[in-house]
Amino acid sequence: MYYVPDKFPTTVVGSYPKLGKAEDLIRQRKRGELGEDEFHVLVQESIQEVINDYLWAGVDILSDGEQSREDMVVYFAERLEGYVGGEWVRIFDNVYFRKPVVAGKIRYKSPMAIEDWVYASSISQGRPVKAILTGPYTMADWSFDLYYGDRRELVIELAKALRHEIEGFVKRGARYVQVDEPALSTRPFKDDVDIAKEAAKILFHGLDVKSIMHVCFGRIERILEYLLEIPVDQLDLEFKNSNFRLLPFLAEYGFNKELGYGVIDVHSLQVESINEVLSDIEKLMKTGILPPEKIYIDPDCGLKRLPREIARQKLRNMVEAAKKAREVW
């Protein structure tokens, strides 16, 4: 049994660079050359490599690195009833993804990400592994909707479907469940957060699990007040990339949840030094808003776009900085 530190536990947001054969396996599965079961067995080799990196870095709460997921929305869309495959839409530069299309009633079919999580947990040397799935608001926002014609209705239906997956995680022993809602920061309005709030109630109501919502990039300060009303234990937010612009707003709005404190810029190839991360932790501690027991140290977002060596080193320095922080606070 691994004991997660009481103060400044370190964690990850979820994705990690695709390692080993993960990319090839995803392609083979899409071409129908691999069945779903076989795919998840074969991708375990990549998950093992991710876990090795996390253990080398010393991260306390791990993830499976999302090695099976070509994209955070497409992965779940391909496994929910009601979605049909989309066509290529640009996401940046010349990089495209198949934006999925909601063409029928959304229904849960079968476990989607649980098997990878179970495997990661089995090799994590007792460290907890966070169960992570894309939130219903983001799923809806980053899909084309040809069926519901109403954003709220689609989000709520997706939440009902994703609830089954979360129940599955909890039944298998997950202690931390995170839903990723990066789309929330793009429409910084109360009405939109209210939809996410209603969805979060559906996702987590009555479950004995640490519930986390990850939101990143965009004008988070404009919705922070409303985010605090979302019924989750922890808000995991990006700080580093936006130069800690959000910090004064935590005090202003009386931030009282646990905080996932993003101190690693996932869009920069420059590895943050231990002292830099420590200094960034100090910025939060100086505000006096939260005790160390409610602060989780992690990167701003998933690390998938970084080269592996840089991702590893960033995590290692983050962990070392958290250790030093525990000595100070």
Place this chain on the structure above:
Amino acid sequence: MNVEFSLLGGFPRSRRFRHAIRDFEEGAIDEATYMSVYLQELGRVIGVQNSFDYKILIDGQFDWHDILRPFSSSWRGVYPSSLLRYFDNNFFYRIPVFHGKPEPYSFFLARKAKMLAGMLDKQELGKIVVPGPVTFTGLSKNMTGHDDFWLASKIAEALNIELRKVNSSERFILQIDEPGLSENEVYGRFRGELKELYSILLRDLSFSKIIVSVYFRAPVEKAYQELISLDGVDVISLDWVDDKKTVRKLINEYGVKGGGLGLGVVDARSIYGEDPEIVAGEVRKVVESLDLKFLMLTTSTWLELIPFRYAAKKAGILASIALYLHRDLA
């Protein structure tokens, strides 16, 4: 009332062109091969517009990685850096980092305009699209040591230099994209300064018509007031799809610019196909009480955020809406 219509800007890349870009960037094909694919793609985008009888044509900007990139990668004093979300889209642009005065030297816009002009019939106009100085500065990182107004005015100067290099500019409409004016955080940094920035940007230009387009949301109220008093601008184009209520309020309360109005009436971010007759009916209700000389209908934003075949469909829907309105309002 004259009813005109054109696509707002970027058209999605075809699979073939995506592969050509990849191969060119990896050095697998040479520039001549890349350009031949580019010209075929340009023909395809023009062909889509011709098939729906567009008289104002865009080149589709399908080779632009984002609205700022051709400038940030070809001017001195700036370079494209890390990715950041582009407004409320699941699309990312590379943040331009300005470390000095921006200076154009390769004049890519003039070359693009020449290629587009070569595809136009005599009765057709081309449309050139550039980012406005407020949006450009608002989406950039200013490391120049000067304040944001200084940078915005230098960007306006640089854009002006690019635009003055365009030959036969009377054959083109100029569209200046200012989605940043829909955000208080961006507009607030330049409040009261649009007149000066636009006087720099538009100095000595002789385009057939000049449009400022605000999309993704309605412009901030004060920004709209500034926009309709700008010298040298013929039309302000607004995103009707995103926020009909605010757009209606702005035009009813503050009027329109120069007797013309631009409206983005086809949702360029959704693949759902609008019924042209219904949309035309809604637009008619708004504009028939206004004393308009002309109405410029567009898509709500660039079409690059939906797949190619849906973009072509949307181009057709826009043309149909214009046809309905032309019949009713002409």
